[in-house]
Amino acid sequence: MGHLRVNSTRATTARFVATHSILTLDARHPYAAKSLVDAQEMHRTVMSGFRGWVADGDPEARSQMGVLSTWSVDLKAAALVLVVQSRVPGDWSRIPRAALTGRPHVLTVDRTFKAGEVLGFRTVVNPTRSRPSGKPVSEKARGTRVAHTSPEHVKKWFLRRLQDEGEPVTAEDGVVRIGAWAEPDTLGIRMLPTVSSTDRHKALRIGRAEIRGDLVVTDPEALLSALAGGLGHARAYSCGLLLTR
Numbered sequence: 001m002g003h004l005r006v007n008s009t010r011a012t013t014a015r016f017v018a019t020h021s022i023l024t025l026d027a028r029h030p031y032a033a034k035s036l037v038d039a040q041e042m043h044r045t046v047m048s049g050f051r052g053w054v055a056d057g058d059p060e061a062r063s064q065m066g067v068l069s070t071w072s073v074d075l076k077a078a079a080l081v082l083v084v085q086s087r088v089p090g091d092w093s094r095i096p097r098a099a100l101t102g103r104p105h106v107l108t109v110d111r112t113f114k115a116g117e118v119l120g121f122r123t124v125v126n127p128t129r130s131r132p133s134g135k136p137v138s139e140k141a142r143g144t145r146v147a148h149t150s151p152e153h154v155k156k157w158f159l160r161r162l163q164d165e166g167e168p169v170t171a172e173d174g175v176v177r178i179g180a181w182a183e184p185d186t187l188g189i190r191m192l193p194t195v196s197s198t199d200r201h202k203a204l205r206i207g208r209a210e211i212r213g214d215l216v217v218t219d220p221e222a223l224l225s226a227l228a229g230g231l232g233h234a235r236a237y238s239c240g241l242l243l244t245r
Contacts, residue, residue: 012115014220016227018066021049021084022105023092027073031099032080036073039204039237040197046082046238049090068230068241070124085109085241113224117217119180119244124192124210126234127157145233147207151189154209159184161231165218169225178231178242179222180215188212195237206234215244 025032035042046069047062054061061067066087073080079101084090092104113119130143148154163169163177170176192208217223230240 010115010219011221013112014224015112016109016224017111018109018228019086019089020107020109021082021086021090021092022107023082023084023095024101025080025082025095025099026101027075027078027080029096029099031096036080038197038199039195039206040199040202042071042195043237045095046084048094049084049092050086050088051091051094053088062236063229066228068235069238070241070243071238083241083243113217113220115217115220119215119217120213121215121242121244122210122212123231123242124208124239125154125158125232126206126237126239127154127209128207128233129153129157147194148209149191149207151191151209154189154191154211155184155187157232158187158211163218163222167218169219169222176225177219177222178215178226179219179224180217180226182213182215186213204237206237206239208239 025035027033027036031045035045046067050061050065050067054064058064067084068086069082069084071080071082089106090104092100095104127148128145129148131146132143148157160171160173160175161178162181163179164181167177169179188211190210190212192210195204195206195208197204227242227244229235231242232240234240
């Protein structure tokens with residue numbers, strides 16, 4: 001990216017407000033262990049903190065409450081650390097007390113982002129591409145979504161979502177950009193274990209990758225949309241939460 005220019009047609013600042021819940025669980029406890037081995041159980045663990053805000057069974061409950069999450073495991077300490085972002089406060093009293101190593105830490109994030117500001121970031125994403133269906137173009141058949149499996153392809157996936165100063169939020173190919181830019185060579189990519197579920201209602205297999213680095217804010221309002229809505233697919237299964245510092 002060249003010298004940062006402020007586009008007068010865009011807001012140069014934007015304010016982000018959300019609730020973050022940080023939970024540390026004993027990875028050896030059956031409750032946590034089930035969430036680790038089954039993506040659907042992890043989804044249930046996350047959503048257990050938000051009962052009553054919307055009607056039971058509402059298919060858009062997660063998006064209405066702005067629930068996004070990410071987790072990591074410290075194998076030496078046998079600790080599962082779960083970070084949950086939401087528009088409404090979480091109630092974690094339904095998680096067995098014995099499964100928690102301490103009280104959940106719930107805080108309000110209230111931050112104003114400015115054009116040109118540099119942010120450290122981390123995100124775990126489900127980077128995918130569409131595999132052609134093989135059917136004639138005239139049939140407009142949707143391709144099969146498959147996960148990228150190499151750091152090089154994950155980086156290309158992420159670079160398509162970066163937004164240089166002056167670029168529109170939506171690219172010509174329909175990809176929605178994130179309101180920030182990064183130097184490609186400084187990005188750290190790590191492939192993570194695939195998560196899956198054998199739930200009889202929804203079998204899942206989700207490829208994941210962690211991306212770290214620094215972002216330069218180019219469009220604060222677009223960045224807020226990315227922070228609030230998440231990146232890519234599988235956002236109901238602990239992918240897509242963009243954490244900044």
